[in-house]
Amino acid sequence: MAKEIVTIKNLTKTYKTHERKAGLMNAIKSLFNRKVVLKHALKDVSFTIKEGEVVGLIGPNGAGKSTTIKALSGVLHPTSGVVRVLGYVPWKHRVKYVKHIGVVFGQKQQLWWDLPAIDTFDLNRDMYEVPEKIFRPRLKRIMKMLDIEEVAKTPVRDMSLGERMKCKLAAALLHKPKLVFLDEPSIGLDVIAKDIMRDFIIDANKKDKTSFIVTTHDMQDIEHLCERVIIINHGVVVWDGPLKEIKKKYLKNKIIDVKCESPIGKFRHKGCKIVSNDKYELRIEVDTMKTKIKEVVSHIMKNYEFADLVINDPPIEEVIQKIYREKKK
Ligand SMILES: Nc1ncnc2c1ncn2[C@@H]1O[C@H](COP(=O)(O)OP(=O)(O)OP(=O)(O)O)[C@@H](O)[C@H]1O
Ligand SMILES: [Mg+2]
Numbered sequence: 001m002a003k004e005i006v007t008i009k010n011l012t013k014t015y016k017t018h019e020r021k022a023g024l025m026n027a028i029k030s031l032f033n034r035k036v037v038l039k040h041a042l043k044d045v046s047f048t049i050k051e052g053e054v055v056g057l058i059g060p061n062g063a064g065k066s067t068t069i070k071a072l073s074g075v076l077h078p079t080s081g082v083v084r085v086l087g088y089v090p091w092k093h094r095v096k097y098v099k100h101i102g103v104v105f106g107q108k109q110q111l112w113w114d115l116p117a118i119d120t121f122d123l124n125r126d127m128y129e130v131p132e133k134i135f136r137p138r139l140k141r142i143m144k145m146l147d148i149e150e151v152a153k154t155p156v157r158d159m160s161l162g163e164r165m166k167c168k169l170a171a172a173l174l175h176k177p178k179l180v181f182l183d184e185p186s187i188g189l190d191v192i193a194k195d196i197m198r199d200f201i202i203d204a205n206k207k208d209k210t211s212f213i214v215t216t217h218d219m220q221d222i223e224h225l226c227e228r229v230i231i232i233n234h235g236v237v238v239w240d241g242p243l244k245e246i247k248k249k250y251l252k253n254k255i256i257d258v259k260c261e262s263p264i265g266k267f268r269h270k271g272c273k274i275v276s277n278d279k280y281e282l283r284i285e286v287d288t289m290k291t292k293i294k295e296v297v298s299h300i301m302k303n304y305e306f307a308d309l310v311i312n313d314p315p316i317e318e319v320i321q322k323i324y325r326e327k328k329k
Contacts, residue, residue, distance in 0.1 A: 002050040002051045002052055002053075003050065003051045004048050004049070004050055004051075005049055005050065005051050005085065005086050005178065005179060005211060006047075006048060006049035006072070006084070006085050006086075006179070006211075006213075007048050007082065007083070007084045007085075008045055008046055008047055008048070008068075008071075008072070008081070008082065008083050009046050009081055009082040010044055010045075010046055010080070010081040010082065011042050011044070011045040011046065011068070011071060011078055011080075011081035011082070011083060012040070012042050012043060012044065012045075012078060012079045012080045012081055012235075013040075013041045013042040013064075013067050013071065013076070013078045013079050013235075014038050014039065014040050014041070014079045015038070015039040015041055016036055016037075016038060016039075017036075017037045017039060018030065018034045018035065018036060018037065019034075019035040019036075019037050040235055041064050041067045041235055042064045042067055042068065042071075042078070042079075042081075042235040043234065043235035043236050044235070044236050044237070045064065045068055045081070045232065045235065045236070045237055046237065047230055047237060047240055049179075049211060049213065050211075051178075051209065051211055052205070052209050052211055053211050053212075053227075053228060054201070054202075054205055054211065054212045054214065054225050054226050054227065054228075055211075055212070055213050055214070055226060055228045055229070055230060056214050056215075056216065056221070056222040056225065056226035056228070056229045056230070056243075057069070057213055057214065057215045057230050057232060058215065058216065058217075058222065058229060058230070058231055058232070058320065059231055059232040059233050059238075060233060060324065063232045063233050063234065063235070064232050064234075064235040065183070065215040065232060066105075066183050066215065067235075068232065069103075069105075069181045069183045069213070069215060071083055071090070071091075072085060072090060072181055072213065073090060073101060073103045073181050074090030074091045074093075074094045074097055074098070075091075076091065077091045078091075085097070085101070085179065086100050086101075086178060086179065088100075098128075099128050099129075099175065099177075100177055100178050100179065101177045101178070101179050101180065101181065102172030102173050102175070102177040102179075102180035102181070102210075103172055103180070103181045103182075103183075104165075104168050104169055104172045104180070104181070104182045104183065104185050105183045105184075106165065106182075106183055106184030106185050106186070106187040106188075107183070107184060107187065110168050110171065110172075111156045111164065111167055111168060111171060112156060113155075113156050113157050114155055114156070114157060115155060115156065116152060116153050116154055116155055116156070117148070117151070117152040117154075117156055117159070117167035117170070117171070118152045118153055120156070120167075120171055121139060121152070121170065121171060121174055124171055124174055124175060125139075125174065125175070128174075128175035130174070130175050130176075135174070138174060138176065139170075139174060142170050142173060142174060142200075143170060145196070145199070145200050145203065146166045146167075146169065146170055146196060146197075146200055147166070147196060148163065148166050148167055148170060151163045151166075151167070152167060152170075161187075161188035161189075162188055162189045162190060162193045165185065165186075165187070165188060165189055165193070165197075166193065166196070166197065169182075169185060169197060169200065173200075173204055173210070176208055176210075177210065178209075178210065178211065179210070179211045179212075179213075180204075180210055180211070180212050180213075181212075181213050182201075182212060182213070182214045182215070182216075183215050184215055184216055184217070185197060185214065185216070185221075186216055186218050186221050194218070194220070194221070198221065198224045198225055201214075201225055202224075202225065212225070214226065219315065219316040219317050219320070222243065222316065223243070223316060226243055227242060227243060227244070228240075228241065228242055228243065229241070229242075229243050229246060231320065231323060231324075233324055238323065238324070239323055246316075246319055246323070247313065247316075247319070250319040250322055250323065251313045251314065251319060252287065252288050252289055253285050253286060253287055253288065253314055254285070254286045254288055254293055254311055254312065254313065254314075255275070255283060255284070255285055255286075255311070255312045255313070255314050256283070256284045256286060256293075256296060256297070256300075256309065256310070256311050256312075257281070257282070257283050257308075257309070257310045257312070258281070258282045258283075258284070258300055258304065258306050258308070258309050259280060259281050259306065259307045259308040259309075260280050260281075260282070260304050260305055260306050260307060261280075261305045261306070261307050262280075262305050263279050263280065264277060264279065264280065264281075264282050264304060267282055267284065269284075269291065269295075269296055269299050270290060270291045270295075271286055271287045271288075271289075271290030271291030271296075272284045272285070272286050272287075272291065272296060273285045273287075284296070285314070293311060297309065297311075
């Protein structure tokens with residue numbers, strides 16, 4: 001049995017802010033008469049993570065994902081609840097704790113702005129006290145994998161968004177942490193860079209047994225990386241389980257894409273809903289509880305001069321939407 005490395009129990013976080021209305025007069029007034037506004041970002045978050053897992057933490061904007069990652073990485077003191085990671089309480093044992101974790105905040109600047117990334121890597125080596133003999137070959141391998149050997153020599157401020165993200169990823173993994181938190185690591189990456197990033201994460205997970213908690217709005221990241229998904233909405237965990245189970249439970253519908261050599265015209269069949277019909281191209285959603293895929297395909301083969309036919313699952317985004325809606329009721 002794999003070891004439990006993260007335990008979060010009944011975690012809550014309430015942010016205190018002050019109401020400020022627009023305009024200069026209101027700004028002055030608010031200096032004397034400040035109304036406190038409470039924001040319950042986390043209401044009840046509980047989950048555990050085992051060594052070697054790659055878990056996707058997903059949910060709509062404002063759900064509480066980044067707040068959870070901040071509590072896990074020790075930069076935020078929660079209001080109540082238990083957080084234990086690798087035997088540490090993150091915000092209490094920060095100095096010792098950070099040697100064992102890596103953190104990437106996609107939206108935040110985490111490298112020295114005016115220095116080449118390679119200097120940040122070296123500073124991290126000192127900070128984490130990684131022996132030179134271990135560090136150099138690891139740095140070389142990581143830079144090669146992420147294709148940043150050249151770009152790492154330029155000052156961070158001159159890098160593109162994607163180059164900077166790859167360097168942040170390298171910086172977070174150089175000291176071979178046991179656990180890495182990635183908060184929107186694919187933001188600003190092009191398709192090729194996303195592939196490189198995903199391969200890099202999978203490699204670290206396989207080779208070094210590094211565990212990951214990843215937040216993302218890109219469902220392709222989830223499909224590529226995560227066997228398990230935790231869905232959070234309004235500060236509460238609404239789903240925690242294998243991605244496969246979500247697919248089994250919610251992916252009863254199939255999508256059929258048909259391309260024809262002659263105009264398709266009308267299409268009707270039991271259990272089928274037309275998603276789009278573009279003269280030569282047709283997309284149908286099939287409710288497999290009402291009709292068999294086989295029946296629909298044979299209906300198409302008999303009645304249409306089709307050139308191509310592809311059967312797919314509906315996009316995972318739709319499934320997540322369904323779960324959100326169900327839990328809201
Ligand atoms: N420092 C803060 N002060 C006050 N409210 C905050 C603060 N940080 C976050 N919040 C609020 O807490 C809630 C949760 O924010 P959080 O950043 O955790 O969401 P998220 O799930 O990461 O969203 P996104 O997908 O947009 O990144 C939001 O309503 C946000 O406005
Ligand atoms: Mg966020």
